[in-house]
Amino acid sequence: MLSVQDLHKSYQVGKTTYEVLKGVSLAVNEGEFVAVMGPSGSGKTTLLNCISCYIPADSGSITLRGEELARLDEDALAQVRNRKLGFVFQDFLLLDGLTVRENILLPRIIAGQAGRDMENEADSLCDVFGITAIKNKYPAEISGGEKQRTAVARALINHPLLILADEPTGNLDSKSSRAVIDSFAQARQALGATIFMVTHDSFAASFCDRVVILRDGVVWRVLARADKARGAFQDELLDAIREMSAE
């Protein structure tokens, strides 16, 4: 459903050009939960921002359900962002003045589509993610894990084709991280969501179907969980990362 082909991206800093993505190719299947790992500075966020249509790539292609993003104009890109993609960020980006339920509804309110149906949908997302008891609370009154589950519910209210998450567990303790990962797994099982998550956390990545490891701007290795136990897959990821840093 998502295909990235030979993606290149450089940043210009003064007179120097830094090539960050040097021909990244990968694919994500419908309903798959995929993680991208790699050392700090390896281009994970840059890759995600290209897929999110926040920054243009220099060359290569990104296609979402067969539609090539680079061919779209500004309006069409905004539509892809609003309707086809859902975002979850490290720092949640919830609005302090809105309740949990209102935060979840926000994308629909922005789209001018709030109404009874949407409110019912927000309530059922609260059920799916176990935040019904706190739905009328404000972000300052809930835990980090609850905030992030709220952010995942918000990302889902528009029924996106693809959820993009950048270090969604980066600021959380292990219990809250687990709650977030469970909410992604739940989103996939209950709602058929496809999830593409950047993380440096091998624990979070070990819940995924496949893990793409980036190094020096290219895909270094792709590991599949297949039917391995989660713990065994995490050990495999840790071994791969050790091997990569030893090379």
Ligand SMILES: Nc1ncnc2c1ncn2[C@@H]1O[C@H](COP(=O)(O)OP(=O)(O)O)[C@@H](O)[C@H]1O
């Ligand atoms: N807007 C920018 N301008 C210049 N350099 C940038 C910019 N964004 C990121 N970089 C550089 O590109 C490299 C990759 O960054 P990033 O994609 O954020 O990596 P990661 O998310 O894997 O840590 C880093 O060296 C970073 O300093």
Ligand SMILES: [Mg+2]
């Ligand atoms: Mg990053």
